[in-house]
Amino acid sequence: MKDFDQLHRFLFNRANVRGELARLDDSLQQIVHSYEYPVQIQRLLSEMAAATCLLTAILKFKGEISLQVQGQGAVKYAVISATDDHTLRGVARWDETLTTLPETFDEQIKKGVLVITITPDEGERYQGVVALDKPTLAECLEGYFAQSEQLATKVMLYTDLSQPERARAAGILLQVMPTQASNTNVNEDTEFEHLVKISETLSNEEMFSLPVHDILYRLYHQEDVEMFEPAAIQFACSCSRERSAEALRNVEKDELQQIVKEEGAVKMNCQYCHTEYRFDSIDIEAIHAGRFDQTPSQEQ
Incomplete structure:
Protein backbone atom coordinates (compact mmCIF):
# COMPACT_ATOMS: atom_id res chain seq x y z
CA MET A 1 0.00 0.00 0.00
CA ALA A 236 19.17 5.44 7.17
CA CYS A 237 22.27 5.28 9.31
CA SER A 238 24.51 8.23 10.17
CA CYS A 239 27.67 6.16 10.55
CA SER A 240 30.64 6.93 8.30
CA ARG A 241 34.28 6.07 7.80
CA GLU A 242 35.17 9.59 8.92
CA ARG A 243 33.29 9.21 12.24
CA SER A 244 34.94 5.85 12.86
CA ALA A 245 38.36 7.37 12.20
CA GLU A 246 37.59 10.20 14.61
CA ALA A 247 36.79 7.64 17.32
CA LEU A 248 40.12 5.91 16.69
CA ARG A 249 41.95 9.20 17.17
CA ASN A 250 41.25 8.80 20.90
CA VAL A 251 42.98 5.41 21.08
CA GLU A 252 46.76 5.15 21.47
CA LYS A 253 48.47 4.70 18.11
CA ASP A 254 50.70 1.88 19.35
CA GLU A 255 47.67 -0.04 20.57
CA LEU A 256 45.97 0.30 17.18
CA GLN A 257 49.10 -0.73 15.30
CA GLN A 258 49.33 -3.83 17.49
CA ILE A 259 45.78 -4.76 16.47
CA VAL A 260 46.73 -4.30 12.81
CA LYS A 261 49.75 -6.52 13.32
CA GLU A 262 47.68 -9.27 14.94
CA GLU A 263 44.48 -9.07 12.90
CA GLY A 264 45.45 -7.37 9.65
CA ALA A 265 43.31 -4.28 10.27
CA VAL A 266 41.38 -2.37 12.89
CA LYS A 267 37.71 -3.11 12.27
CA MET A 268 34.87 -0.82 13.31
CA ASN A 269 31.36 -2.25 12.98
CA CYS A 270 28.22 -0.11 13.16
CA GLN A 271 25.71 -1.66 15.56
CA TYR A 272 22.81 -0.15 13.61
CA CYS A 273 23.48 -1.02 9.95
CA HIS A 274 26.43 -3.46 10.33
CA THR A 275 28.66 -1.59 7.92
CA GLU A 276 32.27 -2.54 8.68
CA TYR A 277 35.06 0.03 8.38
CA ARG A 278 38.64 -1.27 8.14
CA PHE A 279 41.78 0.71 8.89
CA ASP A 280 45.27 -0.54 8.00
CA SER A 281 48.65 0.59 9.28
CA ILE A 282 48.84 3.52 6.84
CA ASP A 283 45.36 4.66 7.87
CA ILE A 284 46.33 4.58 11.56
CA GLU A 285 49.39 6.71 10.92
CA ALA A 286 47.32 9.19 8.93
CA ILE A 287 44.59 9.37 11.58
CA HIS A 288 47.06 10.22 14.33
CA ALA A 289 48.92 12.67 12.08
CA GLY A 290 45.67 14.52 11.34
CA ARG A 291 45.73 13.85 7.59
CA PHE A 292 43.33 10.93 7.24
CA ASP A 293 41.88 10.36 3.77
CA GLN A 294 38.29 9.23 4.33
CA THR A 295 37.96 7.56 0.93
CA PRO A 296 35.98 4.38 1.76
CA SER A 297 38.32 2.06 -0.10
CA GLN A 298 38.04 -0.62 2.61
CA GLU A 299 34.43 -0.11 3.61
CA GLN A 300 32.21 -3.19 3.46
Missing part, protein backbone atom coordinates in the same frame (compact mmCIF):
# COMPACT_ATOMS: atom_id res chain seq x y z
CA LYS A 2 1.49 3.27 -1.12
CA ASP A 3 0.84 5.29 2.06
CA PHE A 4 3.01 3.11 4.29
CA ASP A 5 6.35 4.60 5.34
CA GLN A 6 4.73 7.98 5.72
CA LEU A 7 3.98 10.36 8.57
CA HIS A 8 0.63 12.12 8.29
CA ARG A 9 -0.01 15.27 10.32
CA PHE A 10 -3.40 16.91 10.91
CA LEU A 11 -5.13 19.48 13.12
CA PHE A 12 -8.57 19.52 14.74
CA ASN A 13 -9.36 23.18 14.30
CA ARG A 14 -12.36 23.36 16.64
CA ALA A 15 -10.57 21.50 19.42
CA ASN A 16 -7.04 22.93 19.16
CA VAL A 17 -5.68 19.40 19.12
CA ARG A 18 -3.00 18.12 16.78
CA GLY A 19 -2.76 14.61 15.43
CA GLU A 20 -0.27 12.34 13.73
CA LEU A 21 -0.50 8.95 12.10
CA ALA A 22 2.57 6.95 11.05
CA ARG A 23 2.76 3.55 9.34
CA LEU A 24 6.02 1.68 8.78
CA ASP A 25 6.84 -1.15 6.40
CA ASP A 26 10.03 -0.98 4.30
CA SER A 27 11.61 1.49 6.74
CA LEU A 28 11.25 -1.05 9.55
CA GLN A 29 12.79 -4.15 7.99
CA GLN A 30 16.46 -3.19 8.41
CA ILE A 31 15.85 -2.50 12.09
CA VAL A 32 13.93 -5.61 13.17
CA HIS A 33 15.87 -8.03 10.93
CA SER A 34 19.38 -6.66 11.52
CA TYR A 35 19.90 -9.38 14.15
CA GLU A 36 18.13 -12.65 14.80
CA TYR A 37 15.79 -10.93 17.21
CA PRO A 38 13.13 -13.03 18.98
CA VAL A 39 9.61 -12.00 18.01
CA GLN A 40 9.17 -10.26 21.38
CA ILE A 41 12.12 -7.97 20.62
CA GLN A 42 10.86 -7.37 17.09
CA ARG A 43 7.54 -6.24 18.54
CA LEU A 44 9.25 -3.91 21.01
CA LEU A 45 11.45 -2.35 18.34
CA SER A 46 8.45 -2.01 16.02
CA GLU A 47 6.44 -0.14 18.65
CA MET A 48 9.42 2.06 19.48
CA ALA A 49 10.01 2.87 15.80
CA ALA A 50 6.40 3.95 15.31
CA ALA A 51 6.53 6.02 18.51
CA THR A 52 9.79 7.72 17.54
CA CYS A 53 8.36 8.70 14.15
CA LEU A 54 5.49 10.38 15.96
CA LEU A 55 7.95 12.18 18.23
CA THR A 56 9.83 13.76 15.32
CA ALA A 57 7.19 16.49 15.36
CA ILE A 58 8.91 17.74 18.53
CA LEU A 59 11.91 18.72 16.40
CA LYS A 60 11.58 22.32 15.26
CA PHE A 61 15.13 22.33 13.89
CA LYS A 62 17.61 20.05 12.16
CA GLY A 63 18.70 17.28 14.46
CA GLU A 64 17.87 13.90 15.92
CA ILE A 65 15.53 12.51 18.55
CA SER A 66 16.17 9.18 20.28
CA LEU A 67 13.79 7.03 22.28
CA GLN A 68 15.57 4.61 24.61
CA VAL A 69 14.34 2.11 27.19
CA GLN A 70 16.75 0.45 29.58
CA GLY A 71 16.32 -1.74 32.60
CA GLN A 72 17.27 -4.88 34.48
CA GLY A 73 14.85 -7.39 32.99
CA ALA A 74 15.05 -9.61 29.93
CA VAL A 75 15.58 -6.53 27.75
CA LYS A 76 18.72 -4.62 28.72
CA TYR A 77 18.16 -1.71 26.39
CA ALA A 78 16.55 -0.75 23.11
CA VAL A 79 16.93 2.50 21.22
CA ILE A 80 15.41 4.03 18.10
CA SER A 81 16.75 7.28 16.65
CA ALA A 82 15.05 9.45 14.05
CA THR A 83 16.11 12.65 12.31
CA ASP A 84 14.09 15.75 11.48
CA ASP A 85 13.70 14.40 7.94
CA HIS A 86 12.28 11.12 9.31
CA THR A 87 15.12 8.67 8.79
CA LEU A 88 15.17 5.80 11.28
CA ARG A 89 17.70 3.44 12.83
CA GLY A 90 17.62 1.27 15.94
CA VAL A 91 19.04 -1.63 17.92
CA ALA A 92 18.25 -3.72 21.01
CA ARG A 93 20.14 -5.89 23.46
CA TRP A 94 18.53 -8.61 25.57
CA ASP A 95 19.47 -11.52 27.80
CA GLU A 96 20.30 -14.14 25.18
CA THR A 97 20.66 -16.85 27.83
CA LEU A 98 16.87 -16.94 28.25
CA THR A 99 15.06 -19.69 26.35
CA THR A 100 11.81 -17.74 26.38
CA LEU A 101 11.15 -14.03 26.72
CA PRO A 102 8.24 -12.30 28.44
CA GLU A 103 5.50 -11.18 26.09
CA THR A 104 4.46 -7.89 27.69
CA PHE A 105 6.34 -4.61 27.88
CA ASP A 106 6.25 -4.30 31.67
CA GLU A 107 7.53 -7.86 32.11
CA GLN A 108 10.39 -7.39 29.63
CA ILE A 109 11.89 -4.33 31.32
CA LYS A 110 12.20 -4.36 35.09
CA LYS A 111 13.20 -1.27 37.09
CA GLY A 112 13.48 0.56 33.79
CA VAL A 113 13.63 4.14 32.60
CA LEU A 114 12.50 5.86 29.43
CA VAL A 115 15.04 8.33 28.03
CA ILE A 116 14.13 10.81 25.30
CA THR A 117 17.14 12.65 23.90
CA ILE A 118 16.93 15.59 21.50
CA THR A 119 20.21 16.42 19.76
CA PRO A 120 20.14 19.50 17.49
CA ASP A 121 22.77 19.85 14.79
CA GLU A 122 23.51 23.22 16.39
CA GLY A 123 22.86 24.00 20.04
CA GLU A 124 22.59 22.17 23.32
CA ARG A 125 21.44 18.60 23.77
CA TYR A 126 18.30 17.98 25.84
CA GLN A 127 17.45 14.77 27.70
CA GLY A 128 14.30 13.81 29.57
CA VAL A 129 14.06 10.73 31.80
CA VAL A 130 10.97 9.13 33.34
CA ALA A 131 10.41 5.80 35.07
CA LEU A 132 8.89 2.92 33.12
CA ASP A 133 6.14 2.48 35.66
CA LYS A 134 3.18 1.77 33.39
CA PRO A 135 2.13 -1.43 31.58
CA THR A 136 2.77 -0.27 27.99
CA LEU A 137 5.19 1.91 26.06
CA ALA A 138 2.30 4.08 24.87
CA GLU A 139 1.22 4.81 28.46
CA CYS A 140 4.81 5.58 29.48
CA LEU A 141 5.06 8.12 26.65
CA GLU A 142 1.81 9.72 27.77
CA GLY A 143 3.30 9.95 31.24
CA TYR A 144 6.42 11.59 29.83
CA PHE A 145 4.39 14.34 28.16
CA ALA A 146 2.26 14.85 31.26
CA GLN A 147 5.36 15.17 33.45
CA SER A 148 7.83 16.94 31.17
CA GLU A 149 5.62 18.98 28.85
CA GLN A 150 2.35 19.28 30.82
CA LEU A 151 0.49 18.39 27.62
CA ALA A 152 -2.54 16.10 27.50
CA THR A 153 -1.44 13.36 25.08
CA LYS A 154 -2.83 10.10 23.77
CA VAL A 155 -0.54 7.55 22.09
CA MET A 156 -1.74 4.38 20.37
CA LEU A 157 0.75 1.89 18.95
CA TYR A 158 0.06 -1.04 16.63
CA THR A 159 2.16 -3.92 15.30
CA ASP A 160 1.62 -6.58 12.66
CA LEU A 161 4.05 -9.50 12.86
CA SER A 162 1.80 -12.00 11.10
CA GLN A 163 4.38 -12.38 8.32
CA PRO A 164 7.72 -13.34 9.95
CA GLU A 165 9.81 -11.60 7.29
CA ARG A 166 7.60 -8.52 6.97
CA ALA A 167 7.10 -6.68 10.25
CA ARG A 168 4.86 -3.62 10.16
CA ALA A 169 4.13 -0.98 12.78
CA ALA A 170 1.93 2.06 13.17
CA GLY A 171 0.99 4.74 15.64
CA ILE A 172 -1.45 7.56 16.32
CA LEU A 173 -0.71 10.55 18.54
CA LEU A 174 -3.23 13.14 19.69
CA GLN A 175 -2.07 16.10 21.73
CA VAL A 176 -3.55 19.32 23.06
CA MET A 177 -1.79 22.22 21.41
CA PRO A 178 0.81 23.91 23.67
CA THR A 179 -1.20 27.15 23.81
CA GLN A 180 -4.04 25.24 25.42
CA ALA A 181 -1.99 23.14 27.86
CA SER A 182 -2.55 25.46 30.83
CA ASN A 183 -6.22 26.10 30.01
CA THR A 184 -8.65 24.27 32.28
CA ASN A 185 -11.83 24.95 30.26
CA VAL A 186 -14.01 21.87 30.71
CA ASN A 187 -15.35 21.98 27.15
CA GLU A 188 -11.82 21.81 25.73
CA ASP A 189 -10.95 18.88 28.02
CA THR A 190 -14.15 17.15 26.95
CA GLU A 191 -13.35 17.67 23.27
CA PHE A 192 -9.92 16.07 23.63
CA GLU A 193 -11.42 13.10 25.47
CA HIS A 194 -14.03 12.76 22.73
CA LEU A 195 -11.32 12.58 20.08
CA VAL A 196 -9.44 10.00 22.15
CA LYS A 197 -12.52 7.81 22.49
CA ILE A 198 -13.31 7.75 18.78
CA SER A 199 -9.64 7.13 17.95
CA GLU A 200 -9.62 4.10 20.25
CA THR A 201 -12.29 2.44 18.10
CA LEU A 202 -9.74 1.78 15.33
CA SER A 203 -8.80 -1.90 15.22
CA ASN A 204 -5.40 -3.37 14.47
CA GLU A 205 -6.78 -4.92 11.29
CA GLU A 206 -8.17 -1.60 10.07
CA MET A 207 -4.89 0.18 10.75
CA PHE A 208 -2.95 -2.14 8.45
CA SER A 209 -5.57 -2.87 5.79
CA LEU A 210 -7.18 0.50 5.04
CA PRO A 211 -5.67 3.47 3.19
CA VAL A 212 -4.81 6.33 5.54
CA HIS A 213 -7.48 8.56 3.97
CA ASP A 214 -10.13 5.94 4.79
CA ILE A 215 -8.84 5.56 8.35
CA LEU A 216 -9.01 9.28 9.01
CA TYR A 217 -12.43 9.60 7.39
CA ARG A 218 -13.78 6.66 9.37
CA LEU A 219 -12.59 8.20 12.64
CA TYR A 220 -12.97 11.94 12.13
CA HIS A 221 -15.50 12.60 9.34
CA GLN A 222 -17.62 14.69 11.73
CA GLU A 223 -14.67 16.84 12.83
CA ASP A 224 -13.11 19.95 11.30
CA VAL A 225 -9.76 18.40 10.30
CA GLU A 226 -6.95 20.19 8.46
CA MET A 227 -4.53 17.81 6.71
CA PHE A 228 -0.90 18.43 5.76
CA GLU A 229 1.27 16.79 3.13
CA PRO A 230 2.66 13.47 4.37
CA ALA A 231 6.40 13.09 5.01
CA ALA A 232 8.33 10.05 3.78
CA ILE A 233 9.93 7.74 6.36
CA GLN A 234 12.96 5.61 5.57
CA PHE A 235 15.78 3.70 7.21
